[in-house]
Amino acid sequence: MMNILRSIGRYVIGIFLGLGNAIFFLLEILGNIVKGKIRVQEVLKQIFEQGVQSLVIVALTSFASGAVLAMQGHVMLERFGAKEYVAHLVALSLVRELSPVFTSFIFSGKAGAKIAAELGSMSVNNQIVATRTLGVDPVEFLVVPRFVACFLVLPLLVVFSELLGIMGGYCVSVFEAGIPGSFYVTQTLRVINYVDFFSGLIKTFFFAFLIGWICCYQGFFTQGGSLGVGKYTTKAVAYSYIFVVLSNVFLTKVILALWQ
Amino acid sequence: MIEIIHLFKKLEDQMVLTDVNLKIALGEILVVLGGSGAGKSVLLQHLIGLMKPDRGSIMIDSKDITRLKERELLQMRKNIGFLFQEGALYDFMNVFENIAFPLQEHTTMNESGIRAKVKEALKIVGLEGADEKFPSELSGGMKKRAALARAIILDSKILFCDEPTSGLDPILSKDITDLIQNISRQLKCTTIITSHDMKNALRIADRVAIVFKGAILATGTQKDILSSQNAYVREFLN
Ligand SMILES: Nc1ncnc2c1ncn2[C@@H]1O[C@H](COP(=O)(O)OP(=O)(O)OP(=O)(O)O)[C@@H](O)[C@H]1O
Numbered sequence: 001m002m003n004i005l006r007s008i009g010r011y012v013i014g015i016f017l018g019l020g021n022a023i024f025f026l027l028e029i030l031g032n033i034v035k036g037k038i039r040v041q042e043v044l045k046q047i048f049e050q051g052v053q054s055l056v057i058v059a060l061t062s063f064a065s066g067a068v069l070a071m072q073g074h075v076m077l078e079r080f081g082a083k084e085y086v087a088h089l090v091a092l093s094l095v096r097e098l099s100p101v102f103t104s105f106i107f108s109g110k111a112g113a114k115i116a117a118e119l120g121s122m123s124v125n126n127q128i129v130a131t132r133t134l135g136v137d138p139v140e141f142l143v144v145p146r147f148v149a150c151f152l153v154l155p156l157l158v159v160f161s162e163l164l165g166i167m168g169g170y171c172v173s174v175f176e177a178g179i180p181g182s183f184y185v186t187q188t189l190r191v192i193n194y195v196d197f198f199s200g201l202i203k204t205f206f207f208a209f210l211i212g213w214i215c216c217y218q219g220f221f222t223q224g225g226s227l228g229v230g231k232y233t234t235k236a237v238a239y240s241y242i243f244v245v246l247s248n249v250f251l252t253k254v255i256l257a258l259w260q
Numbered sequence: 261m262i263e264i265i266h267l268f269k270k271l272e273d274q275m276v277l278t279d280v281n282l283k284i285a286l287g288e289i290l291v292v293l294g295g296s297g298a299g300k301s302v303l304l305q306h307l308i309g310l311m312k313p314d315r316g317s318i319m320i321d322s323k324d325i326t327r328l329k330e331r332e333l334l335q336m337r338k339n340i341g342f343l344f345q346e347g348a349l350y351d352f353m354n355v356f357e358n359i360a361f362p363l364q365e366h367t368t369m370n371e372s373g374i375r376a377k378v379k380e381a382l383k384i385v386g387l388e389g390a391d392e393k394f395p396s397e398l399s400g401g402m403k404k405r406a407a408l409a410r411a412i413i414l415d416s417k418i419l420f421c422d423e424p425t426s427g428l429d430p431i432l433s434k435d436i437t438d439l440i441q442n443i444s445r446q447l448k449c450t451t452i453i454t455s456h457d458m459k460n461a462l463r464i465a466d467r468v469a470i471v472f473k474g475a476i477l478a479t480g481t482q483k484d485i486l487s488s489q490n491a492y493v494r495e496f497l498n
């Protein structure tokens with residue numbers, strides 16, 4: 001009995017120590033950013049790598065989701081005799097919920113995994129410690145550019161995803177359901193207002209922050225050789241998913257309460 | 261000059277360093293010899309401020325580096341070259357970029373100045389023409405040469421090498437040790453090398469320190485060590 005209690009105790013303490021370290025690490029990153037220690041060239045390189053990596057799969061997923069939404073939307077809305085509202089359904093679902101969340105999932109699986117694996121292999125090969133022996137702060141040199149790039153790339157990908165999703169919905173509606181194209185476009189433009197767009201975008205920034213933090217942290221503190229790199233990278237992606245899903249519930253609640 | 265005074269360190273309930281005392285004179289080459297797990301790497305990590313001791317101090321140029329903050333340590337490390345066991349080159353940079361990195365970070369040299377300086381360093385370590393290669397394309401020996409070039413590129417007056425010969429065949433081991441000796445003499449570096457390679461150590465060292473279970477058993481010149489009566493030292497020699 002005592003043993004079980006003791007191991008539970010140790011586990012809980014471990015979680016709090018880990019959380020403390022993670023917060024300390026985040027403060028270090030933010031400290032560098034506030035002081036303007038951002039390597040623009042490195043950031044651009046990261047933006048390019050992270051963006052290009054996720055672009056195709058985001059496009060594919062978004063277009064397909066928009067198309068499926070339109071197909072299902074037709075069936076459902078026709079029952080209520082509200083077929084002309086398909087554009088509303090597609091646009092609002094994408095902008096408020098689907099694009100931010102799905103794109104964040106894809107992004108953590110692609111860019112997040114890349115960040116964790118790269119930093120992780122640098123960590124196990126002593127490159128991070130070597131940076132310190134060269135008199136350079138590894139957080140500033142290796143972590144800040146990746147974190148900042150996350151923050152810039154994910155929102156762009158989300159807007160891109162929204163556009164492609166709407167195009168998917170347009171194609172289905174126009175070519176399958178015979179809704180006039182110009183009607184679909186005007187309906188879409190009319191329905192998305194400022195609140196819808198920005199409530200989705202605010203979430204996105206929050207997700208970008210979480211994914212960047214989690215994946216940089218797991219990568220930076222990777223131990224245990226190449227096995228460790230695998231383990232910590234998987235952990236980084238899994239945690240990113242979990243925290244995006246959970247924080248989405250919370251954020252949606254808050255946004256709806258404050259802003260509707 | 262480097263002085264280690266009553267250094268103690270415990271890691272996970274194990275005394276890894278127990279009362280280590282050492283003095284290294286300016287320009288001297290000291291080899292720290294000891295078996296696996298003796299505490300050599302831990303000692304070097306203390307010397308460059310990657311670890312803090314539980315007790316004791318380390319004076320480098322009459323400054324106690326165990327009391328410095330990470331910011332101040334980063335400053336200090338610009339003047340110290342550190343060669344990692346596996347080289348620890350950045351694998352996303354080629355050899356040239358790796359060696360140029362400290363210059364870009366810490367000097368105001370222009371591009372052509374950096375180019376010339378890196379070429380010169382590559383020549384010293386015998387890696388001419390390998391500038392475009394990435395670390396993954398280098399053999400173990402070449403990695404160590406490139407890492408050595410990066411360690412000395414800022415004309416550091418102090419050089420620490422952790423097991424520079426581990427994983428190399430006897431001929432390469434001799435080459436690398438000779439190279440370190442040459443560089444150290446040429447640049448007048450105070451040099452500390454850890455090793456369990458007795459033969460090469462005795463060949464290039466001004467002085468040898470033998471560690472066993474975190475304590476210094478004996479220090480002295482080649483002659484002192486070879487004539488030591490200490491049982492462990494005798495065993496290590498054979
Ligand atoms: N970060 C650490 N945490 C806990 N124990 C450690 C740590 N680093 C080293 N040790 C322990 O300290 C002792 C000395 O390790 P160290 O790496 O200094 O040995 P070494 O003399 O360099 O050996 P080798 O020749 O194998 O490199 C070992 O018993 C090791 O298990």
Ligand SMILES: [Mg+2]
Binds near residue numbers: 300301302422423
């Ligand atoms: Mg070692």
